[in-house]
Amino acid sequence: MKKPNRAEHEVDKTLDILNQMDRAKTDAFFYSRLENRMEEQSNESTSGWMIILPNWRYYALAMLFLLIFNVVSLFHYAYQYNQDIMQQETSINSVNAFANEYSTDLPILYPNQLNEEEN
Amino acid sequence: MDVAQKQDAGLQDSELIKELKQRSQHAFRVLVEQQKDVVYNTCLGFLHNPQDAEDVTQEVFIQIFESIHEFREDASLSTWIYRIAVTKSLELLRKRKRKKRMAYFKSILNLDAEPDDYEDQQYFEPPGVALENQERAEILFRTIDTLPENQRIAFVLHKVEGLSYKKVAEVMETSLSAVESLIHRAKKNLKLRLKTYYEQQDL
Numbered sequence: 001m002k003k004p005n006r007a008e009h010e011v012d013k014t015l016d017i018l019n020q021m022d023r024a025k026t027d028a029f030f031y032s033r034l035e036n037r038m039e040e041q042s043n044e045s046t047s048g049w050m051i052i053l054p055n056w057r058y059y060a061l062a063m064l065f066l067l068i069f070n071v072v073s074l075f076h077y078a079y080q081y082n083q084d085i086m087q088q089e090t091s092i093n094s095v096n097a098f099a100n101e102y103s104t105d106l107p108i109l110y111p112n113q114l115n116e117e118e119n
Numbered sequence: 120m121d122v123a124q125k126q127d128a129g130l131q132d133s134e135l136i137k138e139l140k141q142r143s144q145h146a147f148r149v150l151v152e153q154q155k156d157v158v159y160n161t162c163l164g165f166l167h168n169p170q171d172a173e174d175v176t177q178e179v180f181i182q183i184f185e186s187i188h189e190f191r192e193d194a195s196l197s198t199w200i201y202r203i204a205v206t207k208s209l210e211l212l213r214k215r216k217r218k219k220r221m222a223y224f225k226s227i228l229n230l231d232a233e234p235d236d237y238e239d240q241q242y243f244e245p246p247g248v249a250l251e252n253q254e255r256a257e258i259l260f261r262t263i264d265t266l267p268e269n270q271r272i273a274f275v276l277h278k279v280e281g282l283s284y285k286k287v288a289e290v291m292e293t294s295l296s297a298v299e300s301l302i303h304r305a306k307k308n309l310k311l312r313l314k315t316y317y318e319q320q321d322l
Binding site: 006011013014015018021022023024025026030031033037038041 | 278
């Protein structure tokens with residue numbers, strides 16, 4: 001019988017703590033600390049964007065480089081194409097000249113047939 | 120904070136809300152000065168740690184400032200603030216519990232578990248409680264922490280924060296009879312658990 005009474009007494013004393021408690025209070029500088037934290041958070045969110053921004057610059061630079069590379073390639077290809085055509089024309093001319101010089105043209109054996117095809 | 124103090128501060132609830140929605144720094148400061156101790160005391164009632172309570176109190180005000188435009192005014196401003204304070208405090212406790220669980224699993228798997236700072240923190244000394252009763256206060260709050268969540272919320276808001284049953288019902292968005300029942304069960308469970316604890320101490 002003694003033990004439960006003691007335990008109950010302890011329980012009552014422990015629960016009585018709730019009646020003894022005062023309200024907890026913050027200090028006078030709470031608002032300053034809150035203001036600092038809000039400022040820090042806003043700076044962090046700004047610097048967060050600043051981390052992304054240089055990346056955008058890199059992306060833009062890469063895009064510009066690709067564009068320049070493509071334009072240069074296009075001009076280079078066009079130049080090469082013209083050169084090839086000119087070279088082709090030169091080689092045809094030289095073949096023709098060679099053929100003329102050595103009279104390697106095929107003799108026209110059937111001029112009448114040729115005239116008929118032309119008509 | 121009573122009405123007279125609010126009038127001293129120069130702003131009524133409706134004016135305060137209106138100005139807060141216009142992101143007035145002055146209105147925000149008035150609100151913080153009016154409600155900081157209320158929020159801090161509520162958070163401390165759940166967290167039992169002054170640093171955590173201060174951190175969560177700051178988070179509560181930051182959320183108020185950022186989401187005041189979402190406040191529909193179907194409850195009073197103070198009720199809304201209490202809800203945010205309770206939610207934020209419980210969120211931190213859940214986060215701590217998850218971290219503790221993870222550390223436990225990591226220790227089982229022999230992985231490097233981060234030491235839990237929370238475990239190392241000393242239990243808070245409730246203001247107004249005599250030094251010889253501090254240990255008793257710790258036992259009380261540790262036992263309150265073992266109560267089911269709804270009973271704990273109702274009990275802390277009523278007994279620690281000193282809210283009426285009606286206000287607790289508003290904060291918890293439940294009926295008055297439900298709050299009465301929750302607090303009754305909380306007291307009963309608390310007595311039973313404390314009795315078991317003291318009986319075990321005697322053995």
